[in-house]
Amino acid sequence: MDILLLGLVLFFAAHSVSIVSDPWRDRKVANMGEGLWKGLYSLVSIAGFVLIVWGFGLARLDPVILYTPPEWLRRVAMVLLVPVFPLLLAAYLPGRIQAAARHPMLAAVKLWAFAHLLANGTLADLLLFGTFLVWAVLDRISMKHRIQRALPGLPPSRTNDIIAVIGGLALYAAFVFWLHGWLIGVPLAGTRLINLE
Known part of the structure; x- marks a missing residue:
């Protein structure tokens, strides 16, 4: 630890x-x-x-188990994670999504961290995802009081929104069906986590 x-x-x-x-x-x-x-x-x-x-x-x-999430919370977490990758891409692809979210990367981090806190109950999970969630909230609050530096990105367009949504959903699917298991060692596809029957 x-x-x-x-x-x-x-x-x-x-x-x-x-x-x-x-x-x-x-x-x-x-x-x-x-x-x-x-x-x-x-x-x-x-x-x-x-x-x-x-x-x-x-x-x-x-692992130090703090709580065991019920199965339905894991399903809620999977739904909360759907917009995470589109929001991450929208941070660098200016368009309506970026304008509406204002700080799409921080929104993505908050959703990602909160969803993982719902689905996991060990001390390590609480430390990791809880820290990311608290940091993202504090960073968002602090942005109201400081001048924002420009992020590199393309000129604003509707095409950027389409790329962010399609690319983000493709990344989400890749993580669910392959990358999460390969990178994290916890496969999601084929487990009860996404079996909605």
């Missing part, structure tokens, strides 16, 4: 600088140069992410 906690601290320390003090971040970028700042940010983020993956995998070997 210590490795997971260390990974969460590193990852979210890097991702929370703007939440805590955007002016401090801007001063550091000005002093260090944007390239060096982005390099250090990336190194800390990647190190944190690797530790999160490793630590979560270790924690799953000897």
